[in-house]
Amino acid sequence: MDDETNILDQLVSRVADETLRSRLAREVELLRGSRRFGLVFDRHLPESVKLTDHPIRKGVRVSLRDESTVETWRVVSFADTTRTVAVLDGDGGERSVSDLVVVREFGEPIYPGLQSIERIQNGPADAPWHTVVNGENFHALQALRWTHRGKVDLIYIDPPYNTGNDGWIYNDRYIDNNDRAKSSKWLSFLERRLEIASSLLEPTGVIIVAIGDEEHHRLRMLLDQMFGPENFLSDVVWQGGRKNDSRYVSNGADYMLIYAKDELALAEREIRWREEKPGVHDVLVAAKVVWDEAEHDEQAAEAAMRKWFRAQPKDSPIKALGRYVYFLPDGTLCRDSDLMSPNPRPNLQYDILHPATGKPAVRHPNGWRWTRETMDRMLAEGHIIFRSDPSVPPRLKKPLEDAQGQVARSVFDRERTHAGRHLQNVFGDTRFPYPKDHEVLMRWIRLAAPKDAIVVDFFGGSGTTTEAVMRLNAEDGGTRQSILVTNNELGAREAKRLRNEGFHPGDPEWEPKGVFEYVCRPRISTVVTGTRPDGSKYSDGLAANVEMFRLTYLDPGRLRSGREYGPVAPLMWMEGGARGERVDEVPDDGWALTESYGVLFSIDALTPFANAVAKAAAGEAP
Numbered sequence: 001m002d003d004e005t006n007i008l009d010q011l012v013s014r015v016a017d018e019t020l021r022s023r024l025a026r027e028v029e030l031l032r033g034s035r036r037f038g039l040v041f042d043r044h045l046p047e048s049v050k051l052t053d054h055p056i057r058k059g060v061r062v063s064l065r066d067e068s069t070v071e072t073w074r075v076v077s078f079a080d081t082t083r084t085v086a087v088l089d090g091d092g093g094e095r096s097v098s099d100l101v102v103v104r105e106f107g108e109p110i111y112p113g114l115q116s117i118e119r120i121q122n123g124p125a126d127a128p129w130h131t132v133v134n135g136e137n138f139h140a141l142q143a144l145r146w147t148h149r150g151k152v153d154l155i156y157i158d159p160p161y162n163t164g165n166d167g168w169i170y171n172d173r174y175i176d177n178n179d180r181a182k183s184s185k186w187l188s189f190l191e192r193r194l195e196i197a198s199s200l201l202e203p204t205g206v207i208i209v210a211i212g213d214e215e216h217h218r219l220r221m222l223l224d225q226m227f228g229p230e231n232f233l234s235d236v237v238w239q240g241g242r243k244n245d246s247r248y249v250s251n252g253a254d255y256m257l258i259y260a261k262d263e264l265a266l267a268e269r270e271i272r273w274r275e276e277k278p279g280v281h282d283v284l285v286a287a288k289v290v291w292d293e294a295e296h297d298e299q300a301a302e303a304a305m306r307k308w309f310r311a312q313p314k315d316s317p318i319k320a321l322g323r324y325v326y327f328l329p330d331g332t333l334c335r336d337s338d339l340m341s342p343n344p345r346p347n348l349q350y351d352i353l354h355p356a357t358g359k360p361a362v363r364h365p366n367g368w369r370w371t372r373e374t375m376d377r378m379l380a381e382g383h384i385i386f387r388s389d390p391s392v393p394p395r396l397k398k399p400l401e402d403a404q405g406q407v408a409r410s411v412f413d414r415e416r417t418h419a420g421r422h423l424q425n426v427f428g429d430t431r432f433p434y435p436k437d438h439e440v441l442m443r444w445i446r447l448a449a450p451k452d453a454i455v456v457d458f459f460g461g462s463g464t465t466t467e468a469v470m471r472l473n474a475e476d477g478g479t480r481q482s483i484l485v486t487n488n489e490l491g492a493r494e495a496k497r498l499r500n501e502g503f504h505p506g507d508p509e510w511e512p513k514g515v516f517e518y519v520c521r522p523r524i525s526t527v528v529t530g531t532r533p534d535g536s537k538y539s540d541g542l543a544a545n546v547e548m549f550r551l552t553y554l555d556p557g558r559l560r561s562g563r564e565y566g567p568v569a570p571l572m573w574m575e576g577g578a579r580g581e582r583v584d585e586v587p588d589d590g591w592a593l594t595e596s597y598g599v600l601f602s603i604d605a606l607t608p609f610a611n612a613v614a615k616a617a618a619g620e621a622p
């Protein structure tokens, strides 16, 4: 169809020869169909992961431990009987085994497993366990696709921003501003992971991606392409203060792009995305005190409450909440709200009497919002307010707690340094330069996900998301469960220092300095137990259960012959909801059943297993 604002269409329409005109128009349409609109970028080579603890065997793919090249080879054979020198394919030649490390390229089949490294039970036995996985997130996501496909309510990620100096590693190389493919590598890196991540979301699920200025515009296009522009919910701006490193304009903003998996499905769910107005909590606390001091007398309490509001500072958000306040006979603090029906209906047109005049109160043109029966109950229970001026229609006393829900704003101010100070306080020293703010995260998790949500973060870093989920549960009694994945990367400077000293990933001098071992793991354990790694007291701890794992790569042969059940057990337990006991060993009977899941090890045990499942489903003892 031609478009009157399009130059090409205009020119075609001027062609006098009708046949030529229609042929040209057809060709233009065809061209349009093949035109690519959107984000175009080079897909980069698949990435790979180094398995530093895997033995060098015939047939495995290897690269150099010192990372002096990105090349990989297959081990063809060994040059000696003690297997200290490997013969590699292609131009690899012969290399000492101690210089090599096993690599797995993305796309090659892998068999993931989880090895438990720390288990902290500080919450109720029936509470869900939070899990933290140290490993390559691409493979961890593949494992989660098996255990959590379509089950996740919220994904929050804070990927490397690709600033050119943020220590982002693509295929073992720190990416800096000299890399001409910097952005397309970053997009390839993210696209691969987002593709799997999207399959984890349930239809009402939401993804929030934190991002800086550098890739914000490209990321939004990528997300539009992957999730659909119709599922875009918001582009949140977090103003974190001034940044003085720019020559022209200080952009201290950080962004969060928010998409729904399926906005239509989300819209049908219960209303979320509402939050308390600032100050409501303080007002409710004050109201409790006032109510008791007024000895539960409504009028005295209302007068005292108005006095309390008058005493608040002029610029406080509390001031705006104090215009009309009332108490219900049970001490609930209320503001007032309209009593008019949104649509006129005959059964809502009736008279109610003003108590002071004894005459019918001014009636709303559409009628009242309830039927006579409900209105009589609301009048009897003291929910209706009559003003002394009879020309003012009566109004409803609405609890302040329900009345103040407001849609979340997409712009907010919060000092960026707050999160760093918090982490410093957890450890008693400085360990991680740019954690996200757990209180900001708590706000967005509260808004975007239900109280029993499964929340996934696969760029977990210092573990902020796990802390936010645990604190939120402690605050509102929720049963949210967090699944966090992070690798054990080192900051670029520290990595360089260690490399200069001759150390590499996998070495005992290297691993304890990584973000998982040095920051995430001790942070989470400190926050839950309340005791720092050095034994000093940080807090009273949190009532939560958390287990930390290492992602492992299982041997397919051993797996097939049933000798690798141990590292698969946590995945099954996670699939069953990560609650209660876990079936960690193969039982002699060939089957096992817990309160939340069961495992059948041998088909011969099918009958007793099925009977036990049926009994459990009927609520009978096994």
Ligand SMILES: C[S@@+](CC[C@H](N)C(=O)[O-])C[C@H]1O[C@@H](n2cnc3c(N)ncnc32)[C@H](O)[C@@H]1O
Residues within 6 Å of the ligand: 135, 136, 137, 138, 158, 159, 160, 161, 434, 435, 436, 437, 458, 459, 460, 461, 462, 463, 464, 465, 485, 486, 487, 488, 489, 515
């Ligand atoms: C920007 S930081 C996230 C910080 C985090 N939001 C916090 O508050 O601590 C990104 C983190 O992702 C981790 N990371 C980067 N690439 C990864 C990968 N391929 N697999 C797992 N983790 C990765 C890095 O170690 C880094 O700590």
